[in-house]
Amino acid sequence: MLTYDDPKYIKQAKKVSRSPVVLYFRGKLPDQLGIAAVGARRCTQEAKLAAVQLGEQLAANKIPLISGMAKGIDGYAQTACLKQGGYSLAVLAGGLDKCYPSEHQGLFQALIEQGGVLSAYPPETPHKSKQFIERNALIAAWSKQVIVVQASLKSGALTTADFAIQQGRELYAAPHSIFVKEAQGSNQLLEKRAKIYLGLDSIGLKSEKERNISDVKNGDGSLSEIQKKILTILKENPAEKAKLPLVLNLPEKTILEEIMLLELDGYL
Incomplete structure (x- = not known):
């Protein structure tokens, strides 16, 4: 307080x-x-x-x-x-x-x-x-x-x-x-x-x-393994977002955090 x-x-x-x-x-x-x-x-x-x-x-x-x-x-x-x-x-x-x-x-x-x-x-x-x-x-x-x-x-x-x-x-x-x-x-x-x-x-x-806009749009190339897996799955089928926690066996909050970082760096 x-x-x-x-x-x-x-x-x-x-x-x-x-x-x-x-x-x-x-x-x-x-x-x-x-x-x-x-x-x-x-x-x-x-x-x-x-x-x-x-x-x-x-x-x-x-x-x-x-x-x-x-x-x-x-x-x-x-x-x-x-x-x-x-x-x-x-x-x-x-x-x-x-x-x-x-x-x-x-x-x-x-x-x-x-x-x-x-x-x-x-x-x-x-x-x-x-x-x-x-x-x-x-x-x-x-x-x-x-x-x-x-x-x-x-x-x-x-x-x-x-x-x-x-x-x-x-x-x-x-x-x-x-x-x-x-x-x-x-x-x-x-x-x-x-x-x-x-x-x-x-x-x-x-x-x-x-x-530059391109810096945000294209990211800096330093992706974690989880982020690479998320991108691979979503590029193949964007509708799979809701299934990511189950497919990757990770908590939903972890997936959401990684998605936010990918969005911030312009990958999503």
């Missing part, structure tokens, strides 16, 4: 009016406000690249990455950050005794071991839709800057953007084509109130060597 008078409760975070007097966490807490990377669950390849690049570069700059461990932008950014040895904090909308979404069990465990997970809700609290609003408020509260990588008009990331403005955080959004449905929300942020995000230089930080 993290109480209001605990020195680990960052002063700038608890000053926010919506911040609870008691929080729950596993793993480690950051010692400074981080940078939030948020966005839609369904995103384009370019947005995926931007999320991966942001996660890697925040790791290189030793800046905490704050996000919500959701599918899509959140998961890509946080996985990339941890893979580069960085620190990331995931803010969840339910008790920390269960992983949500369940497909991110591998990321959840990696965050507990290498970063942290935080929630306003005690153990055994189920994840409910109304609680994601408070989750998004906490993401903004624990960040000095919020970057919306890509968001549709109905994306929950837009509520995080609202809280960023309310809490006096700097708000950025990455630009995308006006014809991309998945980016209509983030493009509107640029039109009305967000600063443009074109990389870490946009927020006054040093950018490391940038990845």
Whole structure:
């Protein structure tokens, strides 16, 4: 438990009016406000690249990455950050005794071991839709800057953007084509109130060597034996995904973690 008078409760975070007097966490807490990377669950390849690049570069700059461990932008950014040895904090909308979404069990465990997970809700609290609003408020509260990588008009990331403005955080959004449905929300942020995000230089930080789309699309060639077997099976018959745990005699969460890494590196 993290109480209001605990020195680990960052002063700038608890000053926010919506911040609870008691929080729950596993793993480690950051010692400074981080940078939030948020966005839609369904995103384009370019947005995926931007999320991966942001996660890697925040790791290189030793800046905490704050996000919500959701599918899509959140998961890509946080996985990339941890893979580069960085620190990331995931803010969840339910008790920390269960992983949500369940497909991110591998990321959840990696965050507990290498970063942290935080929630306003005690153990055994189920994840409910109304609680994601408070989750998004906490993401903004624990960040000095919020970057919306890509968001549709109905994306929950837009509520995080609202809280960023309310809490006096700097708000950025990455630009995308006006014809991309998945980016209509983030493009509107640029039109009305967000600063443009074109990389870490946009927020006054040093950018490391940038990845090309082909780097993510084709991967780096360093596949594990499990990953090679998964690719072999799926290339022959993509419909076999549900049978992979049985065919490979491995737990489902292990398969899902490997699939996520393959997707992150562009093999799937």
